[in-house]
Amino acid sequence: DTAVSQTPKYLVTQMGNDKSIKCEQNLGHDTMYWYKQDSKKFLKIMFSYNNKELIINETVPNRFSPKSPDKAHLNLHINSLELGDSAVYFCASSLQGRTGELFFGEGSRLTVL
Amino acid sequence: AQSVTQPDIHITVSEGASLELRCNYSYGATPYLFWYVQSPGQGLQLLLKYFSGDTLVQGIKGFEAEFKRSQSSFNLRKPSVHWSDAAEYFCAVGERGTYKYIFGTGTRLKVLA
Numbered sequence: 001d002t003a004v005s006q007t008p009k010y011l012v013t014q015m016g017n018d019k020s021i022k023c024e025q026n027l028g029h030d031t032m033y034w035y036k037q038d039s040k041k042f043l044k045i046m047f048s049y050n051n052k053e054l055i056i057n058e059t060v061p062n063r064f065s066p067k068s069p070d071k072a073h074l075n076l077h078i079n080s081l082e083l084g085d086s087a088v089y090f091c092a093s094s095l096q097g098r099t100g101e102l103f104f105g106e107g108s109r110l111t112v113l
Numbered sequence: 114a115q116s117v118t119q120p121d122i123h124i125t126v127s128e129g130a131s132l133e134l135r136c137n138y139s140y141g142a143t144p145y146l147f148w149y150v151q152s153p154g155q156g157l158q159l160l161l162k163y164f165s166g167d168t169l170v171q172g173i174k175g176f177e178a179e180f181k182r183s184q185s186s187f188n189l190r191k192p193s194v195h196w197s198d199a200a201e202y203f204c205a206v207g208e209r210g211t212y213k214y215i216f217g218t219g220t221r222l223k224v225l226a
Binding site: 050 | 145156157164212
């Protein structure tokens with residue numbers, strides 16, 4: 001049973017297209033995150049939701065729009081894709097006030113041509 | 114601003130040798146501290162964490178780390194490295210009372226047979 005699962009794992013698309021990545025966690029956590037990992041492996045927080053409420057929104061272009069329909073799901077929609085959006089996007093979850101550690105999905109590798 | 118520094122981008126050790134990966138952080142109070150490992154094509158897996166108490170923490174796969182407040186460091190150690198330890202290692206800081214986690218830039222470990 002995968003704790004944090006992301007789909008799709010690989011995504012290849014053309015510039016200008018719109019794409020979505022989905023994330024689900026079955027850990028009962030109340031907080032979910034999107035991180036972007038660039039080609040140099042640098043991990044940067046993009047968004048975080050706690051109980052469906054947006055709590056972290058870093059300086060990310062507004063072409064990126066997260067949506068959390070419930071505590072167990074956090075999706076990422078990207079409009080008008082650009083070459084610089086190519087990266088691995090990681091979903092993560094945590095349970096605040098308890099262990100606090102992040103549990104990561106396996107990542108979604110987005111390639112924009 | 115909070116920051117995490119991993120001064121070594123690459124480290125190469127021989128199998129069976131000891132290992133120490135360095136991590137320094139900048140934070141006003143004592144943060145939550147983590148080490149994660151990322152194998153190629155995989156998500157990040159928690160190795161160990163420090164929240165409070167004993168400053169020497171044990172983790173999975175034979176790793177340990179020591180929190181040194183005076184040096185703002187949280188170095189990761191392993192007495193005898195195995196070939197399967199080759200991976201990218203990330204140190205991270207979690208801000209107490211918030212939902213923010215900041216990652217270092219990672220250290221890539223190569224293990225020679």
